[in-house]
Amino acid sequence: MGIYSDIARNSFWKQNPILGQVLGLCPTLAITTTFINSFSLGLATTLVMAMSNFAVSALRAFIPFEVRIPIFILIIAALVTVVDLAMNAWLHDLYLVLGIFIPLIVTNCIVLARVEAYAAKNPVAASTWDGAMMGLGLTAVLSVLGLVREFLGQGTLLSGIEMIVNGARAIQVLPDDYPGFMIAILPPGAFFIVGLLIASKNWLDARANERARARLVAHAPA
Amino acid sequence: MQANSPFFRRNVSIQGVMLKVLAALLPAIAVYVWFFGTAILIQIALTSIAALAGEALILSLRDKPVAIFLSDGSALVTAWLIALTFPPIAPWWLTVTATLIAIIVVKHLYGGLGQNPFNPAMVAFCLMIVAYPQMMSQWPAVGFTDFAAQVAAIFGERHIDALVMATPLDALRTGLHTPEAHATVAGIFGAGASFGNIGGKGWEWIAGGYLLGGLWLMQQRVISWRQPVAFLGTLMLIAGIASLAAPDRFAGPLFHALTGGAMLGAFFITTDPITGATTPRGKLIFAAGVAALVWIIRTFGAYPDGIAFATLLMNICVPLIDMATQPPVFGHKED
Numbered sequence: 001m002g003i004y005s006d007i008a009r010n011s012f013w014k015q016n017p018i019l020g021q022v023l024g025l026c027p028t029l030a031i032t033t034t035f036i037n038s039f040s041l042g043l044a045t046t047l048v049m050a051m052s053n054f055a056v057s058a059l060r061a062f063i064p065f066e067v068r069i070p071i072f073i074l075i076i077a078a079l080v081t082v083v084d085l086a087m088n089a090w091l092h093d094l095y096l097v098l099g100i101f102i103p104l105i106v107t108n109c110i111v112l113a114r115v116e117a118y119a120a121k122n123p124v125a126a127s128t129w130d131g132a133m134m135g136l137g138l139t140a141v142l143s144v145l146g147l148v149r150e151f152l153g154q155g156t157l158l159s160g161i162e163m164i165v166n167g168a169r170a171i172q173v174l175p176d177d178y179p180g181f182m183i184a185i186l187p188p189g190a191f192f193i194v195g196l197l198i199a200s201k202n203w204l205d206a207r208a209n210e211r212a213r214a215r216l217v218a219h220a221p222a
Numbered sequence: 223m224q225a226n227s228p229f230f231r232r233n234v235s236i237q238g239v240m241l242k243v244l245a246a247l248l249p250a251i252a253v254y255v256w257f258f259g260t261a262i263l264i265q266i267a268l269t270s271i272a273a274l275a276g277e278a279l280i281l282s283l284r285d286k287p288v289a290i291f292l293s294d295g296s297a298l299v300t301a302w303l304i305a306l307t308f309p310p311i312a313p314w315w316l317t318v319t320a321t322l323i324a325i326i327v328v329k330h331l332y333g334g335l336g337q338n339p340f341n342p343a344m345v346a347f348c349l350m351i352v353a354y355p356q357m358m359s360q361w362p363a364v365g366f367t368d369f370a371a372q373v374a375a376i377f378g379e380r381h382i383d384a385l386v387m388a389t390p391l392d393a394l395r396t397g398l399h400t401p402e403a404h405a406t407v408a409g410i411f412g413a414g415a416s417f418g419n420i421g422g423k424g425w426e427w428i429a430g431g432y433l434l435g436g437l438w439l440m441q442q443r444v445i446s447w448r449q450p451v452a453f454l455g456t457l458m459l460i461a462g463i464a465s466l467a468a469p470d471r472f473a474g475p476l477f478h479a480l481t482g483g484a485m486l487g488a489f490f491i492t493t494d495p496i497t498g499a500t501t502p503r504g505k506l507i508f509a510a511g512v513a514a515l516v517w518i519i520r521t522f523g524a525y526p527d528g529i530a531f532a533t534l535l536m537n538i539c540v541p542l543i544d545m546a547t548q549p550p551v552f553g554h555k556e557d
Contacts, residue, residue, distance in 0.1 A: 179354065179357075181353050182352065182353040182354065183349050183352050183353040186352065188349075188352070192327070196331075199331070
C-alpha cells in the first residue's frame with residue numbers, strides 16, 4: 001500500500017497542480033469567484049483526470065509514441081464531452097454558470113501533463129489514483145480560493161448552492177450593508193490570494209523540513 | 223570657502239530623511255485644512271495609527287526588532303501619502319484597510335523597507351479605486367468645512383450628496399471625451415464651480431504647498447532635481463503640444479501641472495528611492511514615463527486621476543530602466 005500513499009502525498013500536496021506546479025491558472029483565476037463554482041469545476045476536472053489517466057494507462061501499449069499527444073487529446077476531449085453533456089443534463093443551472101470553462105477542461109494543461117508524465121508510463125490502478133489525487137488537490141485549492149474570494153467579495157458562504165441542492169440557500173455571514181470588496185472578485189484579487197496560498201504552502205513545507213532536521217540532529221549518535 | 227581633504231560625509235539616517243519628507247508635506251496640509259476643513263487631519267491620524275500598528279504587527283511576526291524599524295518613519299510617510307491621495311471624507315474603514323494592505327502586503331510581504339517593487343501608497347490607492355470606485359471619487363466641495371458633517375461622513379451615516387462635487391479632471395473628461403460631448407475647454411472652465419484661476423479651486427493652492435515642500439526637500443538634498451523636473455517637464459510638454467494643436471479639446475500645461483496629484487507625484491511619489499529608478503538617467507526616464515502615462519490616463523482613461531496607475535506601470539519597468547542606463551565604470555569608455 002506504500003505506493004498509493006506516496007502517490008497521494010506527492011500528487012495532492014507536493015506537486016499540487018496550483019500551489020506546486022502553478023498550472024491551469026486560467027480557470028483558477030476566472031471561475032473561483034464563489035465556493036460552489038470552484039468546487040464544482042474542481043470535481044469535474046478531477047473526474048476527467050481520473051478517467052483520462054485510466055483510459056490512457058489502459059491503452060498505453062497500443063498508442064504509437066510518435067503520435068501520442070494527439071491521441072491523448074482525443075481521449076481527453078471525448079471524456080470532457082461526456083462530463084459536459086452530463087452536467088448539462090443533471091446540473092443545468094450550474095452548467096450555465098460555468099459555461100465555457102467545462103469544455104475548456106480539455107485545454108487545461110494539468111490534465112495532459114499527468115497523462116503524459118504519469119499515465120503513459122504506469123499501470124492502470126496507480127495512474128487512476130494519481131489522476132484522482134491530482135484532481136482533488138486542484139479541487140481543494142480552488143475551493144479555498146473560492147471560499148476566500150466569495151467571503152471577501154460579497155460576505156456570503158455557499159452562494160449558488162441552490163443550483164445543486166434544491167431549496168438550500170446561501171448564508172449571509174457579514175451584515176447586509178457590507179459594501180463588498182470588489183477586488184477579491186476581480187482577477188487581480190485572485191492573483192493576490194493564489195500568491196498568499198503558495199506562500200503559505202512554502203512556509204508549511206519549510207517548517208516541516210526544519211522540524212525533520214531538528215529531529216534528525218536530536219537522534220543523531222553523539 | 224576652500225574645502226580640503228579629507229572630505230567627511232555625514233551619514234544620512236533613514237529617520238532623518240523620512241522626518242524631512244513629513245515636514246515638507248506640512249505646508250500643503252495646512253492649505254488643505256484651510257480650503258477643505260479638518261477631515262484631512264482625522265484621516266492622517268487614522269492612517270498613521272493603522273500604519274504604525276500594522277508595521278509593529280508584521281515586524282514582530284517576522285522576528286525583526288520592532289522599535290528600530292518602527293521609529294524609522296517610513297510607515298508614517300506611506301500613511302500620510304495615503305491620507306493625502308484619498309478623498310478626505312472617505313469612510314474610516316476604507317483608509318484604514320488601505321493602509322494595512324499597503325504596509326503588510328505591499329511593503330512587508332515583498333521583503334520590507336527597501337525591497338518592495340511597488341509604491342505601497344499607490345497600490346493602496348489603485349486597489350481601493352478598483353474595489354470602491356464610487357467612494358473613491360467623492361471629493362468635497364471647496365469651502366465645505368463643517369466639522370460635524372465631515373466627522374459624520376467618515377465615521378457614521380453618509381449623507382454627503384450636498385458636500386460632493388466633481389473634480390476639475392472629472393468635469394473635463396465627461397465634458398470633452400464622452401461621445402455626446404460638444405463642450406470646449408474654455409466653456410467647461412467658465413461653467414464649473416470647481417475651477418479656480420488655473421487648476422481646481424483650492425487644489426491649485428494645495429499644489430503650491432507641495433511645490434514649496436518639494437523645493438525645500440531638493441535644497442536639503444533629500445530628493446534629486448531629476449524626477450520633479452522630468453515629470454513636470456514631460457507633463458507640461460505633452461499637454462502644451464496637445465492644447466496648442468486643439469485648444470478646445472485639451473486642457474493647457476499649467477492646468478495639468480496644478481491639478482489632481484501632479485505636484486504630489488512630482489516631488490513625493492516619483493522621487494521614492496525604493497520603487498523608482500536609481501541611475502541618474504534612469505530617474506529622468508522613469509519620471510518622464512510616469513508623466514506621459516498620467517496625461518494619457520487623465521485624458522482618455524476612466525479614472526479621476528492617473529498618478530497611481532502610472533506610477534505602478536513604471537515601477538514594473540524600473541529593473542529594465544536601471545539595467546539599460548548603468549553609467550560606465552570610471553575609466554571605461556561608454557560604448
